[in-house]
Amino acid sequence: MIRFEKVHKRLGGRTVLDGVxxxxxxxxxxxxxxxSGAGKSVSxxxxxxLLTPDSGRVWIGxxxxxxxxxxLLEKIRTRFGVxxxxxxxxxxxxxxxxxxxxxxxxxxxxxxxxEALAREKLALVGLETAYDKMPGELSxxxxxxxxxxxxxxxxxxxxxxxxxxxxxxxxxxxxxDQLIDNLRQGLGVTSVVVTHDMHSALAIATxxxxxxxxxxxxxxTPAEFIKSPNEKVQQFLQAQYITQxxxxxxxxxx
Amino acid sequence: MNAWARxxxxxxxxxxxxxxxxxxxxxxxxxxVFVFSRQNRSDTLHQMxxxxxxxxxxxxxxxxxxxxxxxxxxxxxxxxxxxxxYIGSVVTLVLLREMGPFMTGLIIAASVGSAIAAQMGTMVxxxxxxxxxxxxxxxxxxxxxxxxxxxxxxxxxxxxYTNAIGILGGAIVGYTQLDVSFxxxxxxCTRYAENKDLLVGLFKAFVFGVIVVxxxxxxxFATTEGAVGVGxxxxxxxxxxxxxxxxxxxxxxxxxxK
Numbered sequence: 267m268i269r270f271e272k273v274h275k276r277l278g279g280r281t282v283l284d285g286v287x288x289x290x291x292x293x294x295x296x297x298x299x300x301x302s303g304a305g306k307s308v309s310x311x312x313x314x315x316l317l318t319p320d321s322g323r324v325w326i327g328x329x330x331x332x333x334x335x336x337x338l339l340e341k342i343r344t345r346f347g348v349x350x351x352x353x354x355x356x357x358x359x360x361x362x363x364x365x366x367x368x369x370x371x372x373x374x375x376x377x378x379x380x381e382a383l384a385r386e387k388l389a390l391v392g393l394e395t396a397y398d399k400m401p402g403e404l405s406x407x408x409x410x411x412x413x414x415x416x417x418x419x420x421x422x423x424x425x426x427x428x429x430x431x432x433x434x435x436x437x438x439x440x441x442x443d444q445l446i447d448n449l450r451q452g453l454g455v456t457s458v459v460v461t462h463d464m465h466s467a468l469a470i471a472t473x474x475x476x477x478x479x480x481x482x483x484x485x486x487t488p489a490e491f492i493k494s495p496n497e498k499v500q501q502f503l504q505a506q507y508i509t510q511x512x513x514x515x516x517x518x519x520x
Numbered sequence: 521m522n523a524w525a526r527x528x529x530x531x532x533x534x535x536x537x538x539x540x541x542x543x544x545x546x547x548x549x550x551x552x553v554f555v556f557s558r559q560n561r562s563d564t565l566h567q568m569x570x571x572x573x574x575x576x577x578x579x580x581x582x583x584x585x586x587x588x589x590x591x592x593x594x595x596x597x598x599x600x601x602x603x604x605x606y607i608g609s610v611v612t613l614v615l616l617r618e619m620g621p622f623m624t625g626l627i628i629a630a631s632v633g634s635a636i637a638a639q640m641g642t643m644v645x646x647x648x649x650x651x652x653x654x655x656x657x658x659x660x661x662x663x664x665x666x667x668x669x670x671x672x673x674x675x676x677x678x679x680x681y682t683n684a685i686g687i688l689g690g691a692i693v694g695y696t697q698l699d700v701s702f703x704x705x706x707x708x709c710t711r712y713a714e715n716k717d718l719l720v721g722l723f724k725a726f727v728f729g730v731i732v733v734x735x736x737x738x739x740x741f742a743t744t745e746g747a748v749g750v751g752x753x754x755x756x757x758x759x760x761x762x763x764x765x766x767x768x769x770x771x772x773x774x775x776x777x778k
Contacts, residue, residue, distance in 0.1 A: 316650050340656055354651035356643075368655040371559055371662070416655075 267292045267424065267456050268313060273322035273332075275308060275480075282308045284480035285322070290473075292423075295450050295457040297467040299502065300477035306460040307351075309477065310426050313458065314346050315339055326424075344372070347417030351429040353409040355401040355416075362388065362397035365415045372420070387415040391445055407438035414445060418455075425449065427459040431466055439463065443470050464506045468492065476502065541738040544660065545730070548668045548737075551661040555669050560661070567670035571632045572678060579627055583682040586623060587611055587689030595698040604698045608708030611690035612683075616717040617777075620683040622769055624675065625728030629761035633732040636667055637757035640740020641750035649741070664737045668730065675729030676722040683721070720776045727772065728765050735761045 268290040275283040282305045290296045298306045311317040312324045315331050324332040331342050355364045366384035369375055385397055391411040401409060410430060417425055427446065431439035447470040449455045461467060467474050467488065474491045476484040476499055484491060484499045492503065554560050595607040640663065643649050652659045687709060694700035739753040739760070 311650075314654050316653065343654055343656055346654060348651065348654045350647045350651055352646050354647040356648055367657070371655065371657045377558075 267294075267327060268296075268458065269325040270309070270312070271323045271325070273309075273312060273319045273324060275305075275312070275317065275320050277308065281480050283312075283319070286477070286480065286482060288475055288482060288485060290456065290458060292456050293450065293454050294472045295446065295459065295470055297459045297461060297471040297474045298477060299461060299464060299467055299474060301462075301502070304477040305480045306477055307428055310428055310458065310460050313424075313426060314343055314348065344420065345423045347420065347422035347425045349410065349413045349417045349425065349427045349430055351432060353401075353413030355409060355412060357401050359401075360397065361393070361399050361401065361404065361412045364401070364412060365419055368416065368420050383419060384415070387419045388412070390418070391415045392441070407434050407442070410434070410442060411445070414442075418449065418453075421453070422455070424456045424458065427457065427461075429461055430459060431461060431463045436465075439466065440469075442466075446470055464503055464508055468508070537738070537742075540742075541734050544664065544738050544741070545668075545734045547660045548664040548734075551658070551665040552669060554661055555665065560666055563662075564666040564669050567666050568674055571628065571667070571670050572674035575628060575631055575678060576681065578631065579624065579678060579682055580685055582623060582627060583620075583685035584689040586619060587615065587686030588693045590614060590619070590686070591690035591693040592697065595694060595700070599698060604694075605700055605704050606708055607690060607694050607698065607700060608687075608705040609712040612687055612709040612713045613717060615683045615686045616713055616721045618721075618769065618773070620686065621675075621679045621721050621724040621728055622765065624679045624682045624725055625732065625765040625769075626762060628671065628675065628678070628729065629732045629735075629765065630758055632671065633736040633757050633761050634754045636733065636736035637740040637753045638750055640737055641743035641753040644741060644743045645746050645750060659741075664733070667737065668733045671729035671733045672726055675725040679722060679725035683718075716776070720772070724769060724772050727768060731764050731768065732761050735764065 270286050270288050273283050273286045274281070282303075286305070286309060298309055300306050308317060312319060312332065313326065315324075315334065319332050322332070323330050326342050326345065329338065329342050331339070334342055355361070356367070359367070362381065362384045365387055366380040369380045369383065370377070373380075385394070388394060388397055391414050393408060393411055393415070396404065396408060396412065399408075401412070404412065414430075425446075430442050430446065434442065443466045446457055446459065450457055450470075459466070459471070468491070469488075471488055473485065473487055475482050476491075476496075478498045484494045484496050486494065491499065492508070494500065555564055590611050591607045594610045595604045598604045598606060598610075640649075643663075649659050652662060691702055691705045694705045695702055736757045739757045743749040743753045745752075
């Protein structure tokens, strides 16, 4: 579904991605973790060609997104929904209009139908009553959920999440995790999540990749990841009070 | 880096920015056909309201006092020769040909242009522009084109309004301080001004509107480095717009008045 082939990227005179190679299968919930500046968000931006590799290629299915232009790039992007770190809602539009915007812009559907769909998606993320609220009236968690409703309104095959739980309290974070997991289980969506939050990753990921200084230093299932002998991985887990023995245990429920 | 190298780099940067701004203008112009689409028409009307109606207050004050100052300064000098009755002609010609579009351009650059640059810059920083691109929405059609159409349409109307208020200010000064009756003042207003003066002034206003939107959107889209970058884009928008309006004003005058 998504394939990185030896992707290199330098930004501001610094190597951010240094030969990154990985493949994500359809229906996966793939987490990319790592410290700040490790190249996580940069990887995500390469998938939708907000950034272009200096060398290497990024494939979405059979299309090379890193070389796509014009119509092909537009077509590839229609396969994606993206939840940005700050939700990236347009501040002059109410929550409902933000959610319906992709349909209003990309389709000829009647406005009443778009409104009904926007209400349905808002209900799906638990915000039935927020349709008329302006982004400034919403809390951080609510904004992210509106962003998620907007990301899924076009029924994309792939959803990218950039730090979906950052700045949120643990309870709201787990509710976002649950939404991501529900989308995979209910709609078979392929999800790519960039985060620092190992609790989220261990709870809902199918696989986790850890980036450090632009390289993948570990890649495996949550069970494999937590047992990794890699010093960077263990340091990262321990910093969040997660150890191989005891502190974290997957309960099966969120 | 020596002074020549620094100067060379600045010239190259200015040329590059000018080229990019012109490409942005060309792309926005090519999108004007979508101005009546359901996605754009309400935003275009909203932008006309924001850039036009909401600017009337400050334009009224500036135009009124400029007209008064113009009438007073020229009137006092002309009175020495017993020609103060002609201040109506002077005020009208100066406003129609130069000061009307020029003042309106500067006011709009400082108020609307800076606001556009700040909005675009904030949208870049908060990834809203990236979000639009991912949603398959062309930011130039969605954001730049409605503002371009709005200011290109509103600027001539605002300039007409500036001219009218300025002439009125001049009339009041003429009547209260120079003993020029309203009838004599307005009679002279229309005696020497030609349609060409009005039309060239309105054309200048149209060009200034296009300049302000192009500079503001280009600077906004080029924003980097968060809040500091937004501040820089706003400041640069005002400075570049002022200088471009001034320069273009001269060349347009030269083009029409040889």
